[in-house]
Amino acid sequence: xxLSLKELxxxxxxxxxxxxxxxxxxxxxxxxxIMLATEDPVVISTATGCVYVAxxxxxxxxxxxxxxxxxxxNSAATISGVEAAYQSLKxxxxxxxxxxxxxxxxxxxxxxxxxxSLSGALERGHNFLYVCYNNEAYMNTGIQRSGATPLGAxxxxxxxxSASYGKKVFRKDLTAIVAAHNIPYLAQTTPAHWRDLxxxxxxxxAVEGPTFLNILAPCHRGWRVEMKDSMKLARLAxxxxxxxxxxxxxxxxxxxxxxxxxxxxxxxLKPQGRFKHLFSNPEYQKVVDRLQETVDKEWxxxxxxxxxxxxxxxxxxxxAPARDVC
Amino acid sequence: xxxxxTKKEPGSVKDIKSARFAAMTGxxxxxxxxxxxxxxxxxxxPITPQTEAVEEFADFVANGKVKTEYVAVESEHSSMSACIxxxxxxxxxxxxxSSAGFAxxxxxxxxxxxxxxxxxxxxxxxxxxxxxxxxCSHDDTMGGRxxxxxxxxxENAQEGYDNMIQAIRIAEDQSVRLPVMVCLxxxxxxxxxxxxxxLDDETVRKFIGENKPPYHLLNVAKPITIGACALQDYYxxxxxxxxxxxxxxxxxxxxxxDEFAKISGRKYGLFESYKLDDAEYGLVxxxxxxxxxxxxxxxxxGKGVKAGLLKPRVYRPFPGKEIRDALKHLKAxxxxxxxxxxxxGRTPTFTEVASAMxxxxxxxxxxxxxxxxxxxxxxxxxxxxxxxxLMDIAKKGKVDKVFDxxxxxx
Numbered sequence: 051x052x053l054s055l056k057e058l059x060x061x062x063x064x065x066x067x068x069x070x071x072x073x074x075x076x077x078x079x080x081x082x083x084i085m086l087a088t089e090d091p092v093v094i095s096t097a098t099g100c101v102y103v104a105x106x107x108x109x110x111x112x113x114x115x116x117x118x119x120x121x122x123x124n125s126a127a128t129i130s131g132v133e134a135a136y137q138s139l140k141x142x143x144x145x146x147x148x149x150x151x152x153x154x155x156x157x158x159x160x161x162x163x164x165x166x167s168l169s170g171a172l173e174r175g176h177n178f179l180y181v182c183y184n185n186e187a188y189m190n191t192g193i194q195r196s197g198a199t200p201l202g203a204x205x206x207x208x209x210x211x212s213a214s215y216g217k218k219v220f221r222k223d224l225t226a227i228v229a230a231h232n233i234p235y236l237a238q239t240t241p242a243h244w245r246d247l248x249x250x251x252x253x254x255x256a257v258e259g260p261t262f263l264n265i266l267a268p269c270h271r272g273w274r275v276e277m278k279d280s281m282k283l284a285r286l287a288x289x290x291x292x293x294x295x296x297x298x299x300x301x302x303x304x305x306x307x308x309x310x311x312x313x314x315x316x317x318x319l320k321p322q323g324r325f326k327h328l329f330s331n332p333e334y335q336k337v338v339d340r341l342q343e344t345v346d347k348e349w350x351x352x353x354x355x356x357x358x359x360x361x362x363x364x365x366x367x368x369x370a371p372a373r374d375v376c
Numbered sequence: 377x378x379x380x381x382t383k384k385e386p387g388s389v390k391d392i393k394s395a396r397f398a399a400m401t402g403x404x405x406x407x408x409x410x411x412x413x414x415x416x417x418x419x420x421x422p423i424t425p426q427t428e429a430v431e432e433f434a435d436f437v438a439n440g441k442v443k444t445e446y447v448a449v450e451s452e453h454s455s456m457s458a459c460i461x462x463x464x465x466x467x468x469x470x471x472x473x474s475s476a477g478f479a480x481x482x483x484x485x486x487x488x489x490x491x492x493x494x495x496x497x498x499x500x501x502x503x504x505x506x507x508x509x510x511x512c513s514h515d516d517t518m519g520g521r522x523x524x525x526x527x528x529x530x531e532n533a534q535e536g537y538d539n540m541i542q543a544i545r546i547a548e549d550q551s552v553r554l555p556v557m558v559c560l561x562x563x564x565x566x567x568x569x570x571x572x573x574x575l576d577d578e579t580v581r582k583f584i585g586e587n588k589p590p591y592h593l594l595n596v597a598k599p600i601t602i603g604a605c606a607l608q609d610y611y612x613x614x615x616x617x618x619x620x621x622x623x624x625x626x627x628x629x630x631x632x633x634d635e636f637a638k639i640s641g642r643k644y645g646l647f648e649s650y651k652l653d654d655a656e657y658g659l660v661x662x663x664x665x666x667x668x669x670x671x672x673x674x675x676x677x678g679k680g681v682k683a684g685l686l687k688p689r690v691y692r693p694f695p696g697k698e699i700r701d702a703l704k705h706l707k708a709x710x711x712x713x714x715x716x717x718x719x720x721g722r723t724p725t726f727t728e729v730a731s732a733m734x735x736x737x738x739x740x741x742x743x744x745x746x747x748x749x750x751x752x753x754x755x756x757x758x759x760x761x762x763x764x765x766l767m768d769i770a771k772k773g774k775v776d777k778v779f780d781x782x783x784x785x786x
Contacts, residue, residue, distance in 0.1 A: 091596040095461065108610050111601035116593040119603035120460045120487050127454035130447055131419060131461025131469075132593055138416040138445035138467055139594065147596050167457065170450030 053245050053252075058086055062114070069112035070104040074277030076267035076284060077101050077156070077183040079241040084152070084181060087248035088255065091115065092150045093136075095129040097159030098122035100190040100269075101183060123163035126171035126180055129153035133176045150255050151178035157198035158188045161224050172231040172260045179254045179261045182224065185269035193272040197222045200292075201344070202337040203324045205272070210327040215334045220344065225264045229298050236262040237297035237306070242284035246295055246306055253297075266293045274323020286318040291349040296356060303355040312349070315342045400572045402565035405533040406472070406498045406558075407432035408572075409540035411442055412580040415496075416467035416587075419447035419458035423477040424510045425562035426500040430472055452477035456484035456495075463493035463555075464602050466592030468544070471495065474562055475502035478516035482523070488555045489524030490618060491603055494547035494587075495555040497525075498540060501663070501714075502562040503750045511751020512562040514662065514715040518724050520557070524618055526625055527691040529662050530560040531648075533570045535689075538642055541575070544584045545632045552625045554618075561664040561714075563751055579639050626693050646695040648687040649702055651677060655684025657766040658703060658740075660711040660729055662688050665747070665754050672759040683763055688725070696732035703733070707770040708741040710762045712782070714748045721779050741766075741775050747782040758783050 064085035071078040077100055085092075093116040096102045102119050105112040120128045129151050139145045153171070155164050160182040168180060187205050188194040195208040201220050204210035208217040228236050235257045239247045247265065254261035266287055268280040275283055287293035288307055292315055295307040316338060319325040328334045400408065407429045410418070418437075420430045437446040447462075449455045455471050463469040473481065478499060488495055503513035521527060528543060530536040536558060543556040560566060575583075591600050606614055626646065633644040650670050652658060661669050666687040676683040686702055688695075703709055711730075713723035720727065726744035733739055745762065748754045762782070769775050 093465070093593050103605055106601050106604040108604040108606040108614075111604060113601055114599060116595070116599045117601045118461065118464050118593060119605075120457055120491065121483060124454060124457035124484070127449065127457035128461040130449070130454070131417065131458030131463070131467075132465040133461075134417045134419065134445040134447045134458065135462040135465035135467035135469075136594055138443065139465075141445075142416070142443055145594055147594075149594060149596065166450060167454050170454055173450070174447065 053248050061086055064088065064114045065105075066112045066114055068110070070107065071100060072271060072277065074270050074280045075100070076241055076269060076280045077185060079281070080181075080183050080247070080265050080267045081105075081154075083241055083244055083247050084251050085115070087251035088150065089252070090148045090150045090255070092152055093117070093129070093132050095119070095125045095132065095151075095153045097125035097155035097164060098190075099156035099159055101154060101156065103190060122159055124167045125153040125155040125159060125164060127167040129178050130171045130174065130176050133178050151176070153178055153180045155180070155182055156188075156190070157182060157184040157186060157196045160184075161197035161222060168228075169231065172228065172233050172262070175259055177258060177260070179251070179263065181263045181265060183265050183267040185267050185272060186221070187269070187272050189269045189272045198224065201341055202328050202334070204327060205324065215327065215331075215337050216324070228262045228264070231260075232301065233260045233262060234258070235297065235299050236264075238264045238266070238293065239295050239306075240266045240284035240288060240293060242281040243288065243295060243307065250297065272324065274326070275321055279321065283318065283321065286313070289313045290315045290318045290345065292318050292345050294349065294352055296352060302357060303352070305352070305356040315345050396574050396576070398572050398574055399569050400533055401428065401567050401569055402533040402536050402560050403428035403500065403567065404432065405537040405572045406540055407436070408574060409537045410470055411436045412575070412577050413468070413470065413541065413544055413584060414442045414581070415444050415470045417445050417447065417459070417462035417469045418471065419449050419455045419462065419469070420471045421449050421452045421455045421473070421477060423452070423474045425502055425566045426472045426474040426477070426498065428566070429498060429500070452481040453484060456481035456488060459495045460484060460488050460491060460493050463488075463495050464491060464592060465594050466587070466589045468548070468587040469493070469495050470497070472498040472500075474500045475504060475516050478520060479504065482520065485520055485523035485525060490614070492553040492618075492621075493555060494553055496540065496543045496547055497555065497557045498536070499557050499559045500562040500566040501559055509750035510563070512564050512714065513749050513751075514559075514713065517557060517559045518713070518715045521692055521724065524554070524622060525692060526552075526554055526556040526622065526629070528556060528558050529689055529691055530558060530565070531663055531666050531687060532565055533560070533568075533572050534642075536560040536565065537572055537574070538636065538640065538644065541580055541583065542632050542636050542644070546625065546629055548587050549628050550590065552621060552628050554621060554625060559663070564664045573640070573642075575640060583636070583639055623693050626690070626695065629690055644689060646690045646698055647702070648689060650685040650687065652684035652686055652702055654682060656682040656707045657763055657770065658684045658686060658706045658709050659759070659762065660686045660688065660703075660709060660725060662691075662714070662725065665712070665714065668754055668756060669759045672756055672763065675756075675760075676763055681763065681767070694728050694732075696728065699729060700732045700736065703729070703740060704736055706740040708743070708766040710743050710745060710766055712745045712747050712762070716746045716749070726779075741769050741773075742778070743769065743775055744779045745782040746780075752783065754783070
């Protein structure tokens with residue numbers, strides 16, 4: 051399927067309207083793009099979180115595909131079981147359809163409580179795509195900090211106060227942790243770069259074996275921005291190199307987007323209420339400086355790893371050894 | 377309701393075609409049942425004392441003896457999560473665990489039953505830490521008795537084998553659609569070699585039949601949403617349906633037992649009554665210790681003491697009415713559990729049985745013992761002492777101390 055708006059407008063929306071996610075929710079836009087990018091039938095497993103509670107409240111569902119939720123920390127383990135059932139029944143000749151499997155989790159369900167489940171499923175080589183919609187905190191339960199929350203962000207469990215500038219430690223680099231599992235394909239993207247995101251979904255689903263997408267999905271409630279600005283913030287995250295768009299394909303790191311002019315990280319920080327305190331207290335300038343230094347350092351390290359600079363990905367089929375190496 | 381009692385029919389097994397005997401540990405017998413069931417998916421994590429069962433099953437997979445997709449998960453939380461996914465996808469699914477593994481998957485147990493996934497799980501009962509102990513207590517499954525699963529208990533390897541095969545039929549029945557756990561005593565049974573009477577593969581295959589899920593995740597033509605959230609407006613109705621399905625599963629469990637008797641010559645009920653019909657003094661005791669207690673009953677009967685015993689098999693749904701009917705004529709009863717319910721001052725089975733006896737005009741006197749924790753041996757003389765205590769309180773007509781630990785250093 052060509053990724054043109056004209057073609058996409060003809061496709062049935064498998065993530066339907068009527069769900070209860072906020073207007074301007076980055077995760078909702080992400081889900082819509084993922085589902086529009088699929089071609090074969092898919093089974094989705096979703097971790098507890100915003101996308102779960104707002105899309106499947108009995109007796110309604112926004113999912114026009116087979117879909118399961120079982121708990122918070124086990125989206126990857128749950129889809130492992132579904133995929134194992136598929137492999138078994140297919141081998142026995144009880145199923146002939148080609149079906150794809152996608153596990154979805156927020157940053158809480160992926161960086162934190164679901165990390166073990168994700169790691170196990172990646173190591174076992176199930177044929178599935180894991181999508182982390184990363185809005186950088188536990189937004190569903192009221193903006194508590196996660197392992198993805200950036201340094202200096204004020205959340206309800208890392209609040210800025212007279213004795214604190216907010217979260218005191220850096221986010222972890224989950225994409226690199228996933229890359230260390232040596233899976234055939236993984237990437238970072240944002241829903242503001244829709245062609246990049248959808249191309250990556252198609253590429254991941256075409257690969258044999260486990261694949262992973264880390265998608266920065268702005269949450270205007272948690273980031274304290276206007277709801278109309280979600281996509282703008284996602285674009286700024288890429289333009290400041292805070293959230294580079296890249297992919298790792300069979301061990302090769304490729305940069306998918308180089309901003310014409312690398313903007314200072316303050317352009318991404320300043321519009322967000324969660325960083326407001328960093329700019330009202332001169333003492334906290336050092337936190338902003340550390341954020342900029344870290345972005346610069348990580349960007350330079352990424353450029354070193356990326357041997358090839360590529361355009362937004364084509365959708366050719368690639369296979370890599372996964373379940374059975376021989 | 378008939379067939380409440382296990383009636384041993386010695387000799388009848390000779391009529392069963394291709395029956396064969398083997399010397400097996402409890403774990404061997406469970407693994408053999410799993411091979412014969414030949415499930416679509418097994419997701420399991422090794423933990424003592426259940427480990428041998430998964431090792432042996434992994435061997436069957438490695439040697440092409442089963443068609444199973446074996447998912448070697450990284451934890452029990454993931455094993456139960458994967459089983460839920462597999463079962464929801466229409467696969468016949470089995471897992472195995474013990475103790476801490478059971479505790480780690482705890483969150484997923486009511487989810488498995490709430491989503492009505494007919495998973496079968498073998499549990500080799502083992503004590504909870506601390507202090508760490510790898511031997512038998514019933515902490516795990518007694519703690520999990522209200523997770524919405526059907527629970528079948530097994531005295532020995534034979535019963536474990538037979539329960540596994542019946543569990544598949546019970547779980548997958550359209551009127552039930554609930555997960556079933558099959559429990560037997562860790563080490564005492566899981567690691568002891570006994571003679572087991574095995575059915576032939578074809579008989580098992582025919583008995584369990586095909587798994588026919590009414591809907592599942594791999595039916596592309598009819599997409600479904602499994603696991604939606606239900607709040608104040610619908611949650612209660614979901615729970616009520618679950619509760620009714622579990623209570624109503626009793627009839628199906630008995631029907632499956634009847635059919636199983638036809639292929640095996642071994643008859644199962646909701647519990648086993650041993651010399652209880654005319655008994656005056658009785659024990660209620662679960663799993664392997666019931667075997668020891670039966671020897672004491674025989675010995676006492678030889679001395680003219682009207683001793684008997686009731687061994688629960690189906691613990692969930694709890695057959696309260698049937699147990700009351702079986703026990704109400706006794707003078708005195710000791711309910712013995714291999715687990716304490718800390719702070720309750722009564723063990724789980726005592727509470728269940730006492731609740732079942734509530735409302736009788738003439739209630740038997742009842743006492744409650746905790747015994748055999750962490751695999752501590754229960755000896756013939758220990759059981760004999762309990763019967764003597766029962767005779768004593770029956771004579772006095774009153775109970776001085778309801779709850780106590782048996783064989784403990786004070």
